[in-house]
Amino acid sequence: MIHRILKMLGALVAGMGVTLITQLLLPPVFIHYYGVSKYGEWLVLSAALGYLSTLNFGITSYASNELTMLRKRGEMDKYRKLQGSTLAMLLCVIGIGLAITSTVFFLPLVKLLHLSTISSSDALLTAFFLGIQAMTNILAIYYINLFMVVEEAHRGWGWDNARRLGTTLICIPLAALGVRFSFIAIGQFAAALITTLLTIYDLKRRMGSLSLGFQGANWKTAKASLAPSGMFAMIFTQHFLIFQVPVIMLQWILGPSVVVLFSISRTILSTARQMLAAISSSIAPEITLDRKS
Numbered sequence: 001m002i003h004r005i006l007k008m009l010g011a012l013v014a015g016m017g018v019t020l021i022t023q024l025l026l027p028p029v030f031i032h033y034y035g036v037s038k039y040g041e042w043l044v045l046s047a048a049l050g051y052l053s054t055l056n057f058g059i060t061s062y063a064s065n066e067l068t069m070l071r072k073r074g075e076m077d078k079y080r081k082l083q084g085s086t087l088a089m090l091l092c093v094i095g096i097g098l099a100i101t102s103t104v105f106f107l108p109l110v111k112l113l114h115l116s117t118i119s120s121s122d123a124l125l126t127a128f129f130l131g132i133q134a135m136t137n138i139l140a141i142y143y144i145n146l147f148m149v150v151e152e153a154h155r156g157w158g159w160d161n162a163r164r165l166g167t168t169l170i171c172i173p174l175a176a177l178g179v180r181f182s183f184i185a186i187g188q189f190a191a192a193l194i195t196t197l198l199t200i201y202d203l204k205r206r207m208g209s210l211s212l213g214f215q216g217a218n219w220k221t222a223k224a225s226l227a228p229s230g231m232f233a234m235i236f237t238q239h240f241l242i243f244q245v246p247v248i249m250l251q252w253i254l255g256p257s258v259v260v261l262f263s264i265s266r267t268i269l270s271t272a273r274q275m276l277a278a279i280s281s282s283i284a285p286e287i288t289l290d291r292k293s
Contacts, residue, residue: 010154014158014161015157015164018164021165022165025168026171027263027264029172030175035117036256036260037116040257043256043260045113045126045127045181047248049127055093055096056141059089060138060145061145062086063086066082067083068149070082071210080215080216081217082225083216084211084213084214084215084216084217085216085222086142087142087214087217090139094139097138102128121182122181122182123181125185129185129189130185130189133185133188133189136189136193136196140192140195144160150206150210152206159195162195163195166192170184170188250262
């Protein structure tokens with residue numbers, strides 16, 4: 001158990017490194033090639049599409065915890081029903097998210113977000129690809145969490161680190177070329193999609209004969225999953241309210257330069273909190289694994 005905790009802690013510490021790279025490397029790169037105001041508007045577009053992450057409403061967290069306990073207890077019939085049902089439900093949610101994302105083409109996005117340095121067409125395309133990237137990330141997290149079922153949660157978060165690092169590093173050469181934001185969003189989406197597909201392939205190899213598709217999916221099980229999933233939904237909603245909403249409000253009231261100052265300051269101050277979170281998160285999978293009933 002200690003060995004697994006240390007592996008998970010290592011993966012989470014590496015994740016902190018990826019977060020710091022993302023939060024401390026990208027601002028100077030974007031500011032250098034695009035200027036403060038334009039970078040601020042990139043942050044606003046990213047924040048505006050961040051609400052899509054709340055569509056997950058806790059399905060992945062509930063599914064991975066419950067599936068891990070069902071496998072440990074040997075209740076494979078219930079396992080297959082829950083796994084297939086939660087995957088089907090998640091894909092329905094992703095479909096809804098894609099439909100919502102498509103509505104950006106019918107909105108006066110530049111006016112709504114008070115954007116002044118980005119053309120309307122570029123803002124719409126950027127928002128669209130940021131939206132489908134968010135849907136890809138929801139699917140990726142579902143499969144990443146399932147590594148806990150085979151007692152390799154650290155490996156799943158290793159793939160999560162790779163996905164986040166890939167979407168970060170792709171920005172640097174594109175920004176250096178001074179491309180439109182829509183091309184950066186497309187690059188990020190491509191990086192997220194590729195690492196998600198590799199994650200699914202690796203998970204399938206690790207799970208062997210364990211179900212990973214829609215076998216056993218049914219409406220009754222899916223419906224029964226809604227209430228416990230809703231408990232985790234509060235975490236996603238809190239994240240949106242704390243991190244995305246203030247950025248949008250500052251853009252409306254004070255403009256993109258203040259958005260950049262706020263985002264960078266928040267990054268520096270949140271480092272200590274991330275270190276403490278890594279320790280508690282590395283223990284959480286073991287609590288689930290040891291729960292027998």
